[in-house]
Amino acid sequence: MARVTEHQSGTDTRARRARHLQLAVLLLFVLITGRLGWLQLARGDFYSDLSRENYVQGFPVLAPRGVIKDRNGEVLADSRASLSITLSKTRSRDDEGMADALAGLLEIDRSLVIEKLREARSRYFGSVVLVADATFEQVARVEERRFELPGVKVEVTATRRYPAGEFAMHALGYVGQISGSEVETMGALGYSSGDVVGKAGAEKRYELQVRGWDGGEYWVCDASGRELYPWSGGAVVEARPGNTLVLAIDAPAQRAAEEALTLHGSGAVVALDPRTGETLVLASRPAPDPNLLSYGLSAREWNALSRSPRHPLFNRALQAMYPPGSVFKVVTAAAGLATGTITTSSPRVTCPGSFRLGTRTFRCWKPEGHGTLDLIPAIVQSCDTYFYTLGVRLGVATLMNWAERSGLGIRTGIDVGGEARGNVPTPEWYDKRYGKGRWSRGVVVNLAIGQGEILMTPIQVACLVSAIVNDGVAHRPHVLKQVESPSGRVLGTARTAVSYELPYSDATLRTVREAMVGAVEGPYATGWRARIPGMRVGGKTGTAQNPHGEDHAWFAAFAPAEDPKIVVAVLVENAGGGGAIAAPIARDVMRAYFRLDVPVEAPGPPEPAVEESD
């Protein structure tokens, strides 16, 4: 009996304990099943998305940037296929080992690899470029060890190419990797880190036109980042190449200008169509090769370039300010006529070779003097004494007022940036600079012949002459002519807009033009070297005094005189007289523009002419 009871109680105890343990097991299984239900039933869609994001990766299909052509269809910039070594979002768990392997394989800086690996990881879409424009050796080495390098790929990309090197560089600009600050400002337009954008010139100004629209495609990738096959669930977005920019630049004229400038060292040439403002030539020398700038220079190369004493990055056509020298005499003359201070025939001024104001003597460029002359011969022969006299009669305030009204001291508004304003020194300007009443009224003597504190850029000179030959209307200069679709359909044409209007009567403008034609075509013409057989040319020489060395040579010209189709402003640094150096350059540019053969030897003066050296 005792045995039975003992047995019974043992069974009860075991059963109770078994129930307890079973309950504990059941509870834990319920807990696990609950968790399973939460992950699979409640959050199933969320994890399905995560799973898809794991194995489906989007890759951008890069669109080439639009072609840039000159007005005749000559290609100035296009794209070429190049190979890049890229990193896509990788799941390699050994960054250090990867960095070691890649740095050794590609012979690049290890810290750069680490930085790029980090960048790749932070991106959800696409890849980051580790080596742009990779060499054949680099590509071969990566391909050989492809399976050990998850996420590393060789991609064909379009790289900007400027077939003619530095040709028209300051008009075209160049491209480069988008900077951090640019990503911030342009992010809303769909730009992101790693994109290539225009950094200067037309490339920058017309970035949105010329950029391509990247497409995208989705691939199924494994955990190592290897693409297995295209994903069927996602649409492929075709890449759309950028639009074609047709520039107003006339390549033959531009080439003539650049060749001449290169011969003389440094300077600028701007040529405009006065009827529209189309910029036919925008040349500045020296200039860097935009191909090199676009591939990305090293810090050392960039420093060497930006600190070069020849300042190749400096766009002299728009940014360099010089005293205009005798070119300014046309403004002084127009102001004299407009105010009634002079007429074409009076006063007649006698030039003994110098001009005396108070105790100071101002010399004419021709020491023996020009004799007695009125306005037109004074412009033609560029007589300083005549303009000293006129300047004193006008006074600083009046002369500079008319200079301002002639569009000087303001930007022309050309569509490639970085333009300088120039300087028109008014009495207020002198007061500010030297203190009220602490400057001599005699400054006007120098200002009247374009020396001293008055400063102009080559584009301003071209614009001023354009207005003079275009019935007083200056059109805003622009390098863009039209935008075309990649297939050649015209999408838009650059608008002709008025920049400013000269405040002179038709008669005054006619007189100035006549005098300028005389300055090239007439007897005693200072600009005779700009003559073109069979075409009447107008122009004005100038020499800007340079306290640091040789004078800068100026020449502004237009042709044909009866119906000007081109205006050219030439500035050659440290070259001496404008007539001798700058005028032949203007002539060559015009000849190139009109497709006239450039003679090997410049023809001699058919009539008595003079050398200007003011």
Add this chain to the structure above:
Amino acid sequence: MDRRRLRDFDMGLLAAALALVAVGIVMVYSATRGAADASLSGLAQRQAVFAVLGLAALVGALFVPQDTLEILAPLLYGLAMALLVAVLFVGVGKMGERRWLDLGVLRFQPSELAKYAMILLLARWLARKKTKLERATHLVVPIVITLIPFGLVLREPDLGTSLMFPLILLPMLYWAGARPVVILLLLAPALSVVLAFHLVVWLVFLGALACLLYLSRVLLTDKVVVFTASVVAGRVSPLLWAHLEEYQRHRVLAFLSPEKYRFSTGYQLIQSKIAIGSGSAFGKGFLQGTQKNYAFLPEQHTDFIFSVLGEEFGFLGCAVVLALYLYLVLRMLRLAAQARNRFAGLVIVGIASMLFVQSAVNVGVTLGMSPVTGMPLPLLSYGGTSLLVTLGAIGVVLGMGIRRMEY
């Protein structure tokens, strides 16, 4: 074996175990199919071969008398401990671990044997009539039996497997008659180690423990011993943390914040959760798991086999497998309850606990409920030794089930 004994044979238990083995072979096939690593192909066939060998082991184990096991227990335990010591000196393994003995034809993991040896010796000790479990001091011998393999396996180092030893001990103690409060008190120092990472939480815990001790009917000396042990354990907790291997610390940290370690130790947890979660209710279909096919899932044929199941068969498939494990464990506990032989009951409880803890922890890891421990899922994960030994153990349970009416 006579007809009556055949009637006592638990067919349901065997069927559940075999179903799990079959699911395992299918999942190993799916997990290793088309793998980039050529060494993985053919693993499903190997698993099937081991399943057949395991079945033989199971049948063999049916015939071993429980008395023999009880007599052999100390010898087996001694042998297992000797092997554990040996593995520390001549063992092999990856990344500086020493877990396996290389026997030429196959590699043998002594810690697998040690679990069973410990169960048998514990059962033998606890089954003794004079064994009392009323005071904390009565637990000294079982604790020592547990701590020796625990310490040796921890040295390998194999934190996951080492934790199995104390987790098997607790239910066996309960089964042997220890009061729940005694077990709870035994747990107190271990809990203290974990909770000491947060000072406030630890102090609250110590307060609660003090209250519990005050209210419980336990000898004053035991109360003092337990409380002191808990305080000391908590104080040395940072030291224990510092003694963990780097990768073990990372596993714990990754468990606490997987996103922060998403490219290192947290990676497995995240990918496993994605695999299981994306399986939704019915799964992506057999062989269709993308997490698995594109190699996002780590260790997919071993420790993370459940994730493959979850991805391809969804909630439905997982629930069926969990139900099979539940059935297996509950069925074993029922056999234990029916066993008149105290030793047999304890052995069954020990084996059931081991199966339960191992499967719960493995599934918990794949679901992100527990830090990664590197523990296979019994019967499902690829692994010859494990399958062989587990099926052998189930044979022991079935054999004891047949003899459950014997004293």
